[in-house]
Amino acid sequence: xxxxxxxxxxxxxxxxxxxxxxxxxxxxxxxxxxxxxxxxxxxxxxxxxxxxxxxxxxxxxxxxxxxxxxxxxxxxxxxxxxxxxxxxxxxxxxxxxxxxxxxxxxxxxxxxxxxxxx
Amino acid sequence: xxxxxxxxxxxxxxxxxxxxxxxxxxxxxxxxxxxxxxxxxxxxxxxxxxxxxxxxxxxxxxxxxxxxxxxxxxxxxxxxxxxxxxxxxxxxxxxxxxxxxxxxxxxxxxxxxxxxxxxxxxxxxxxxxxxxxxxxxxxxxxxxxxxxxxxxxxxxxxxxxxxxxxx
Numbered sequence: 001x002x003x004x005x006x007x008x009x010x011x012x013x014x015x016x017x018x019x020x021x022x023x024x025x026x027x028x029x030x031x032x033x034x035x036x037x038x039x040x041x042x043x044x045x046x047x048x049x050x051x052x053x054x055x056x057x058x059x060x061x062x063x064x065x066x067x068x069x070x071x072x073x074x075x076x077x078x079x080x081x082x083x084x085x086x087x088x089x090x091x092x093x094x095x096x097x098x099x100x101x102x103x104x105x106x107x108x109x110x111x112x113x114x115x116x117x118x
Numbered sequence: 119x120x121x122x123x124x125x126x127x128x129x130x131x132x133x134x135x136x137x138x139x140x141x142x143x144x145x146x147x148x149x150x151x152x153x154x155x156x157x158x159x160x161x162x163x164x165x166x167x168x169x170x171x172x173x174x175x176x177x178x179x180x181x182x183x184x185x186x187x188x189x190x191x192x193x194x195x196x197x198x199x200x201x202x203x204x205x206x207x208x209x210x211x212x213x214x215x216x217x218x219x220x221x222x223x224x225x226x227x228x229x230x231x232x233x234x235x236x237x238x239x240x241x242x243x244x245x246x247x248x249x250x251x252x253x254x255x256x257x258x259x260x261x262x263x264x265x266x267x268x269x270x271x272x273x274x275x276x277x278x279x280x281x282x283x284x285x
Contacts, residue, residue: 036140
């Protein structure tokens with residue numbers, strides 16, 4: 001009998017064919033059992049995360065925490081003495097210099113926060 | 119919703135990991151990949167255990183849904199090369215078969231024939247007849263209508279019967 005692609009099959013036709021194929025399906029089950037029995041499955045234990053690891057995760061991935069670190073970083077950058085804050089030249093005071101300083105401090109704060117949290 | 123505890127999950131791992139690994143092996147034909155995918159599967163199930171509601175379905179249906187998606191991703195991203203050799207012909211097997219080995223040879227031939235079914239048909243066949251899931255579970259896992267599952271299962275059985283008749 002030719003097999004047509006996407007042939008419409010009712011439940012009874014399938015059930016009849018399954019009954020006809022019983023011996024073949026039994027052999028397949030035996031084969032599957034033998035194959036599964038030969039598999040090496042590693043031992044593994046899953047444990048609930050501790051409260052500490054949950055808080056670390058929150059600290060690491062919280063956008064709120066990152067935003068707060070940036071604001072603190074900028075505030076600290078702008079609050080530094082003027083002669084320390086320009087990265088561009090000794091004497092010039094520019095907004096870019098402030099921004100750079102602010103960013104570098106913010107990055108430092110974020111890094112510190114991440115290190116502390118780990 | 120009843121939340122799965124670590125103890126529940128460890129029990130489920132012990133009960134189902136071997137079955138999942140066997141499924142991956144038959145889907146990919148690569149034992150190392152099957153082991154990796156099993157570990158990835160249970161890591162994902164563990165991470166998303168809050169989504170599992172025992173009242174809404176069996177753990178196996180959920181497990182095979184995720185397992186099937188992992189297989190699809192493997193096919194998509196790594197273009198898993200099926201390593202099966204060309205199917206030996208029935209005549210080749212018949213030449214070697216002795217009466218004592220006939221059943222073993224038949225099993226080998228059958229396993230090879232299953233591996234050479236077209237992907238969509240093979241997936242249905244493995245879930246329905248090797249994993250012994252219901253038509254509705256298979257439809258849910260593969261996200262296809264139940265009628266399609268029946269039609270593919272029918273095609274698979276007919277194809278295998280024809281191949282075995284040549285033996």
